[in-house]
Amino acid sequence: AQRVTQPEKLLSVFKGAPVELKCNYSYSGSPELFWYVQYSRQRLQLLLRHISRESIKGFTADLNKGETSFHLKKPFAQEEDSAMYYCALSEGNAGNMLTFGGGTRLMVKP
């Protein structure tokens, strides 16, 4: 069965510092990986997906199949990045049900 692990429940950085939210997964097939974000008092929303290879709000994430990781990175954190971040995986084929990690709270201090 697939599993998603976010080892840090809380990550605290200063504004302008680089940030990396870790996500590791276990899955035997070809997964699709996603990052979701929930800002305070807002709805959960999709941030980015690995197949799009996009940068959203300065965040990027690269799928590393060798290390089975999909870490979320941003070179210079902003205070408005403070939120809960969830990594998720879905099967690459018709299964496509999401499996979520436990979430990491990012706090960006001024």
Added chain:
Amino acid sequence: DTAVSQTPKYLVTQMGNDKSIKCEQNLGHDTMYWYKQDSKKFLKIMFSYNNKELIINETVPNRFSPKSPDKAHLNLHINSLELGDSAVYFCASSKAGPMNSPLHFGNGTRLTVT
């Protein structure tokens, strides 16, 4: 194991039927949610209950009715199922009020309406 568990994992049914999806959490959380996952992996909140009280009720058809017999359970009942209801539905819970504390997700229920 402490977790959010939802049943069934897969549900295949015909149009017009009435079905329920059950969700239970043993985390001691006060707030529970139902989300719908669409084909593009967007998660849309449908309902949220806090201590058995409905606090979020998004624009979903009246055919969808949540029921919370106690704060550890939030079931989703769907009447007169339609083809468009086919989706993956996620239950979740959190310790505090909505959008303020980490969400713990169930494993999802794939509903297929034929």
